[in-house]
Amino acid sequence: MDTNPAPSSERSDFLREIVAADLRSGLHQSVVTRFPPEPNGYLHIGHAKSICLNFGIAEEFAGRCHLRFDDTNPIKEEQEYIDSIEADVHWLGFDWGEHLYFASDYFEQLYEWAIHLIKTGRAYVDDLSADETREHRGTLTEPGRESPWRSRPAEENLDLLARMRAGEFGDGARVLRARIDMASPNINLRDPVLYRIVHAEHPRTGDAWCIYPTYDFAHGQSDAIEGITHSICTLEFQDHRPLYDWFIENLPVPSRPRQYEFARLNLTHTVLSKRVLLRLVNERHVRGWDDPRMPTLSGLRRRGFPAEGIRDFAAMIGVARADSVVEVEMLHHAVRDVLNRTALRRFAVLNPLKVVIENYPQDAVEEIEATNNPEDPSAGSRHVPFTRELWIEREDFMEDPPKKFFRLAPGREVRLRSAYFVTCNEVVKDVDGNVTELRCTYDPSTRGGSAPDGRRPKATLHWVSTAHAVPAEVRLYDHLFRNPYPGADGRDLFEDLNPDSETVLRNCFVEPSLAGLPVGQTVQFERLGYFCPDVDSAPSAPVFNRTLTLRDAWAKLQAQGRHGTT
Ligand code: ATP
Ligand code: MG
Numbered sequence: 001m002d003t004n005p006a007p008s009s010e011r012s013d014f015l016r017e018i019v020a021a022d023l024r025s026g027l028h029q030s031v032v033t034r035f036p037p038e039p040n041g042y043l044h045i046g047h048a049k050s051i052c053l054n055f056g057i058a059e060e061f062a063g064r065c066h067l068r069f070d071d072t073n074p075i076k077e078e079q080e081y082i083d084s085i086e087a088d089v090h091w092l093g094f095d096w097g098e099h100l101y102f103a104s105d106y107f108e109q110l111y112e113w114a115i116h117l118i119k120t121g122r123a124y125v126d127d128l129s130a131d132e133t134r135e136h137r138g139t140l141t142e143p144g145r146e147s148p149w150r151s152r153p154a155e156e157n158l159d160l161l162a163r164m165r166a167g168e169f170g171d172g173a174r175v176l177r178a179r180i181d182m183a184s185p186n187i188n189l190r191d192p193v194l195y196r197i198v199h200a201e202h203p204r205t206g207d208a209w210c211i212y213p214t215y216d217f218a219h220g221q222s223d224a225i226e227g228i229t230h231s232i233c234t235l236e237f238q239d240h241r242p243l244y245d246w247f248i249e250n251l252p253v254p255s256r257p258r259q260y261e262f263a264r265l266n267l268t269h270t271v272l273s274k275r276v277l278l279r280l281v282n283e284r285h286v287r288g289w290d291d292p293r294m295p296t297l298s299g300l301r302r303r304g305f306p307a308e309g310i311r312d313f314a315a316m317i318g319v320a321r322a323d324s325v326v327e328v329e330m331l332h333h334a335v336r337d338v339l340n341r342t343a344l345r346r347f348a349v350l351n352p353l354k355v356v357i358e359n360y361p362q363d364a365v366e367e368i369e370a371t372n373n374p375e376d377p378s379a380g381s382r383h384v385p386f387t388r389e390l391w392i393e394r395e396d397f398m399e400d401p402p403k404k405f406f407r408l409a410p411g412r413e414v415r416l417r418s419a420y421f422v423t424c425n426e427v428v429k430d431v432d433g434n435v436t437e438l439r440c441t442y443d444p445s446t447r448g449g450s451a452p453d454g455r456r457p458k459a460t461l462h463w464v465s466t467a468h469a470v471p472a473e474v475r476l477y478d479h480l481f482r483n484p485y486p487g488a489d490g491r492d493l494f495e496d497l498n499p500d501s502e503t504v505l506r507n508c509f510v511e512p513s514l515a516g517l518p519v520g521q522t523v524q525f526e527r528l529g530y531f532c533p534d535v536d537s538a539p540s541a542p543v544f545n546r547t548l549t550l551r552d553a554w555a556k557l558q559a560q561g562r563h564g565t566t
Contacts, residue, residue, distance in 0.1 A: 009060035013319040015053070015260060019061055019230055028229045031063030034101075035089070036219065036233075038070045039081035039203070041274035042289040042296040043088045045310065045331065046265040052314035053262070054232055055094040066226055067096040071104045072218045074202040082203065084289070088297040092307050099226075103218045104204045106225055110213045111165070113221060113251045114176055114194055118157045122250055123194060124150055125160040126177045133175075136182070137190055143183035144190040150179060164197055167210045171197050176211075180246065188243045192216055220244040224253035231257045234264040235323065265317065266325040269479040270295045271486050276493060285497060286480070292534075292545045293480040293501050303477065304522035304532030304547030306342070309335035328479070329554035336552055339522055339530045344372045344379060347417070347462045348510040348525040348544075350474055352391040354437045354466065357422060360388040365465075369448075370418040384511050386419050389466040391509045393527075396461045397438060399427055406458035408438070415460040417526060421446040462526045469509035473543045475534065476503040508544075515542060522547050 009016045022028050033054040037043060043051075058065035067089060071077050089096070117123035126149045128136065138144035152160075161176055163169065176195035184190055194217040199210045223231045231244075238261045248256055265272065272295060280286050280294070289296055292303035300310065313334035317326055347370075366386045373379035392408070401409040408414050413423040426439035445452055449460070480501045487493035510525075516539070517523065522532040530547035537543045 009057070011056075011060065011315070014321060015230070015232060015262060015319055016057060016060070018260065019057055022229070023061060030229075031058060031061045032066070032227050032229045033058050033063065033232060034066040034068045034223065034226065034228050036068045036070045036222075037085050038073070038076075039078065039085060040073065040076040041081060041278055042084050042294075042298055044272050044274070044277065044295045044297065045267065045270075045300065045313075046272040046295075048092060048297060048310050049265040049314050049317070049319075050232070050234070051089055051092055051094060052311055053319055055089075055096075056314075057230070057232075063229075064099060065094070065096060066099040066101055066228070068101040068222060068226070069103065070215065070219065070222075071102050071202070071204060072212050072215060074198060074200040074212065077203055079203045084298060088301075091301060092297065093311060101222070101226060102204055103213075103222050104202060106218070106222055107205060107209055107213070109225065110218060110221055113253075114161065114213075114217075115158065116251060117178065117194070118154055118161065118176075120250070121154065121179065123157065123176055123178050124152050125157050125164070126150070126175050126191075127173075130172055137187065138182070140187070144187075146182050147177075147191070150182075150191070161195070161211075164195065164211050165209070167199070169197055171199055173197060178217075178243075178246070180243075186239055186242055188216070188240050189246070192243060216240060216243055217247065220247050220257065220259070221251065221253060223257035224248060224251075224255050227255045228257040231259045233259060233261055235261045235321070236264070237261055261321070262319045263321060263323045266323065267295065267328045267331065268325055268484040269328050269481050269486070271481065271493065279494075280480075285494075292475070293477050295480075301520065302535065303545050304339075304520070304530060305335050306338050306522065309338040312338065325485070327484075327554060327557065329552075329557060332548050333552055333554035336530070336548055336550075339524065339547070341375050342373075343522050343524040343530055345370070345374070345526050346511055346514055346523045347384060347464050348472070348474075348508060348514065348528065348531070349391040349393050349462070349464050349469075350505050350508045350525075350528060351394040352464075352507065352509055353394040353397055353435065355390045355392050355422070355440050355463070356437060357388050357390070357440050357442045358425070359441045362388060364388070365467075368419045382513055384418070384513070385465045385468045386416075386463075387465040387467050390416070390463045391466055391469055392416075392438075392461050392463050394435075396459070397424070397435070399435065407461065408459070413443075413457050415446075415449050415457045416463045417460050418449050419447070419463070420444070420449070421451060421457055462528075464509045464511050466509075468512045470512055470515045470540075470542065472508045472510045472514070473536075473541070474505045474508045474531065474546065475543065476505065476546045477501060478503075510542065510544070515540070517542070524550075 035054045055065045126147050136145045175193045177191045180189045182190050195211045241259050244259045290298035290302045313331045367383035368386045369381050370384050397408040420442040422440040422442045428437035481496045482498035483496040486496040519533045529549040531544040534543040534545050
């Protein structure tokens with residue numbers, strides 16, 4: 001009888017099935033995964049999928065997940081990126097505990113293993129130039145050709161590698177290559193490069209090294225050193241797996257990790273390539289890595305997306321072995337779901353129009369009680385000052401309304417949320433004919449927003465007292481790329497940038513309770529959407545980002561029978 005059942009997960013996908021089977025069969029006593037970012041940029045929503053997967057599996061199966069920086073290319077890597085990646089993984093809700101590692105911690109060990117490969121006849125120093133190497137590599141249909149340096153004696157290779165390390169040669173002068181098979185149908189096995197000469201300061205090892213291992217030579221061996229059981233990566237590494245296994249076979253490594261591949265996340269209207277994201281930043285198409293339009297975790301956080309929404313999204317999309325494109329609306333749907341439950345409701349007017357309630361006492365201020373969140377009674381209520389002069393949304397009034405417009409119009413009564421019913425009696429205009437003010441009356445018997453005679457206006461408007469309103473800047477966001485498939489059909493990606501991805505409104509008014517709202521706390525502006533204070537806020541001049549509108553486009557797509565993925 002099985003008295004000690006292996007831990008198992010409630011979720012299921014092909015990776016979790018593999019892990020469960022390996023624990024059941026006793027192949028592994030416990031699961032160890034890792035998330036291996038290269039610190040050459042900020043993390044994005046695609047990385048979130050990988051983080052949720054690696055940390056999620058470790059958590060569900062009572063194992064552990066390492067955070068390991070793949071810092072093998074000092075030219076592109078920076079401490080700023082290391083710091084941001086650590087902060088983002090924590091923000092997303094995961095913790096590596098004491099298991100923080102760097103591939104650079106293993107440089108000495110990797111170097112010893114390179115010597116081992118030379119001594120066993122499995123590696124050589126090659127003097128071909130980069131161009132010659134490319135030319136020798138062959139193509140998918142033609143085998144490669146062997147380098148004339150391929151059969152150098154081991155002693156000569158050892159001597160040259162030592163001199164490479166000692167800094168005797170310039171960048172690119174020589175490389176260390178594995179001796180595998182120049183005729184292999186898998187190009188990754190055609191004597192891949194193990195070490196290249198790069199005279200560059202490394203964020204962690206400084207100038208201790210001027211030769212650096214390639215990703216292929218560092219990754220699997222780092223996994224083996226750390227005792228990783230399941231090395232989970234994206235599909236583009238599938239063709240590297242034979243090489244991953246070749247190193248593990250041919251080196252005296254302390255454990256035998258295995259690599260598994262899953263489909264990377266692609267999102268409509270979104271580019272998830274650090275190279276492109278870096279260009280967006282450097283060419284100032286956005287305010288920085290954390291611009292609210294960026295798909296980076298820091299951008300999504302600044303825009304007001306809760307970490308829970310991103311984790312829920314990762315669970316919704318699941319893990320598959322085939323590439324697909326997920327509609328960005330699905331991410332928005334997951335985020336709205338969380339915000340609808342958690343966001344406090346507040347009043348804000350983005351495009352103000354003045355209302356004067358002529359029969360309301362001149363200097364009176366009433367504290368109106370307004371519900372914080374109808375979805376969550378425990379969120380309680382707050383007081384909002386109500387006075388004779390208010391701001392309402394300009395779009396909520398029409399002088400000459402069409403049939404289906406039920407909001408305010410001359411002679412019509414509407415409800416002001418949680419306050420009173422008001423009727424518009426007169427429209428005041430400036431010399432150009434623009435409406436500048438509405439003269440209204442209120443019905444004192446409708447306090448709280450309901451009438452004793454049971455009559456119900458067809459519209460309920462939000463409002464802010466002009467005397468108490470806090471002026472605010474509000475930034476509205478739309479897709480950064482207007483095309484769902486940026487750069488498709490051979491277009492330049494940057495031609496697909498949406499010129500209207502950000503709209504700044506500078507004449508907005510928010511209720512007084514919003515003045516001190518902490519940066520990053522997302523609230524619902526009633527009837528308008530979800531918003532959160534931006535880091536650019538000053539105490540008396542808040543700036544809000546629109547996180548999302550209220551409309552759920554994904555739910556609509558689903559209702560029309562379209563799926564979340566294409
Ligand atoms: P680049 O943008 O330069 O190709 P990268 O996105 O692969 O780099 P890494 O730092 O190497 O960046 O990624 C760390 C981990 O995140 C890797 O295991 C990688 O497979 C995974 N990852 C990267 N992009 C995605 C994505 N879009 N969906 C799922 N996982 C991803
Ligand atoms: Mg990568």
